[in-house]
Amino acid sequence: MLDRLTFPQPWLSLSLFLIWQFLSEGVSGGSVVLGLVLAWAIPQMTQGFWPERPSLLKWWRMPGYLVHVLRDIVVASFDVAALILSARQPRSAFVVYPLELTDPLAITVLAGTISLTPGTVTVDVSDDHKSLLIHALDAETDEEVIHSIRNRYERRLLEMFE
Amino acid sequence: MIIVALYLTIAMVTLAALLNVYRLIKGPNATDRVLALDTLYINAIALIILLSVTLGTRMYLEAALLIAVMGFVGTVAMAKYLKRGSVIE
Amino acid sequence: MMHPVAEYAISALLLIGGAFTLVGAIGLARLPDFFSRLHGPTKATTLGVGAIMLSSVIYFSASGEGIGVSEILVTVFLFITAPVSANILAKAAMHIDVPPAEGTRGKPWEQ
Numbered sequence: 220m221l222d223r224l225t226f227p228q229p230w231l232s233l234s235l236f237l238i239w240q241f242l243s244e245g246v247s248g249g250s251v252v253l254g255l256v257l258a259w260a261i262p263q264m265t266q267g268f269w270p271e272r273p274s275l276l277k278w279w280r281m282p283g284y285l286v287h288v289l290r291d292i293v294v295a296s297f298d299v300a301a302l303i304l305s306a307r308q309p310r311s312a313f314v315v316y317p318l319e320l321t322d323p324l325a326i327t328v329l330a331g332t333i334s335l336t337p338g339t340v341t342v343d344v345s346d347d348h349k350s351l352l353i354h355a356l357d358a359e360t361d362e363e364v365i366h367s368i369r370n371r372y373e374r375r376l377l378e379m380f381e
Numbered sequence: 382m383i384i385v386a387l388y389l390t391i392a393m394v395t396l397a398a399l400l401n402v403y404r405l406i407k408g409p410n411a412t413d414r415v416l417a418l419d420t421l422y423i424n425a426i427a428l429i430i431l432l433s434v435t436l437g438t439r440m441y442l443e444a445a446l447l448i449a450v451m452g453f454v455g456t457v458a459m460a461k462y463l464k465r466g467s468v469i470e
Numbered sequence: 471m472m473h474p475v476a477e478y479a480i481s482a483l484l485l486i487g488g489a490f491t492l493v494g495a496i497g498l499a500r501l502p503d504f505f506s507r508l509h510g511p512t513k514a515t516t517l518g519v520g521a522i523m524l525s526s527v528i529y530f531s532a533s534g535e536g537i538g539v540s541e542i543l544v545t546v547f548l549f550i551t552a553p554v555s556a557n558i559l560a561k562a563a564m565h566i567d568v569p570p571a572e573g574t575r576g577k578p579w580e581q
Contacts, residue, residue, distance in 0.1 A: 382477055383472075383477055383529070386480070390485060390488035393492045394492070394522075396492055397492045397496075400495035400496060400499040401495050404499055410504055410568045411566065412559055412562055417498060420510075420511040420515055423516070423519055426544065426548070427487070427488075427491055427518065427519045427522050430519075434529050439535065442538065442540045442544070443540065445544050446543060449544050449548060453555060456555045457554070457555065460558040463565070464565045464566075
């Protein structure tokens with residue numbers, strides 16, 4: 220009975236509360252109360268979909284990672300734009316990326332990052348969660364793609380999550 | 382100066398929407414059409430923001446938020462339908 | 471009257487955003503196969519809308535109406551959902567066997 224009264228996903232609750240404050244025009248007593256109720260009720264109701272607690276150990280590294288990714292998104296978009304506007308055929312490829320991460324949340328973050336950055340989109344995660352299938356828009360070799368993802372993103376995520 | 386930039390941007394986004402409609406009609410696969418619809422709703426969000434800057438009012442931004450949420454849910458539902466043959470199992 | 475620096479910034483961001491949105495749509499229209507077409511909208515269009523959104527934030531705060539949070543929320547939401555829709559569409563395409571373009575190295579796996 221008592222665990223009905225807790226916040227099983229503190230980070231989810233916090234973001235729900237903050238988003239509710241932003242959505243309601245101006246912070247007032249009513250919006251704070253309703254925000255607290257939502258921050259408690261929604262994680263409780265969706266508890267069945269989140270069997271494990273996410274293990275974000277070094278969360279203070281997250282803002283640095285986001286800035287790093289945001290910069291890469293801007294650079295990536297210029298690359299993709301140049302490729303789209305040039306006349307040559309892109310050399311696209313499917314690349315199997317062997318994962319070093321094991322945490323499901325970390326794999327999700329990595330997959331999202333890959334989709335938003337230079338010339339790569341995550342197509343699928345293998346059933347055993349050991350590799351990702353990536354579609355690269357324009358790549359000379361598979362190793363190049365794997366190497367750049369490993370160095371730019373997975374290392375940082377490994378430090379953050381494990 | 383802002384007004385010139387605004388009109389140019391509206392022209393560009395409208396052209397983009399027309400290109401999306403071309404892909405929506407041409408296909409050739411169902412996933413291409415869903416992708417075109419997905420891009421189309423993002424362009425609709427851009428047009429709404431441009432409209433609200435042109436008119437100098439914030440009222441339309443709530444609509445942009447709604448389209449963002451509904452468009453995403455729609456895309457996921459259609460992709461799931463293509464994959465599984467049903468949306469809710 | 472708006473500060474001239476703000477005016478330049480808003481105009482530049484608007485044009486950049488419009489250009490990226492257009493490039494994303496051109497990519498969607500002219501790239502050869504579905505998996506390549508996926509790249510245009512997920513990157514260029516998301517960034518384009520982000521730039522337009524940023525210009526709107528600057529516009530409304532420069533004209534003294536305070537910082538708009540709903541624009542920022544829409545942008546954050548788009549940046550979170552773009553990879554998710556791309557991923558689920560790619561999975562659907564793999565499932566219904568959309569053929570990759572001629573000359574694509576590697577192939578989608580079966581499982």
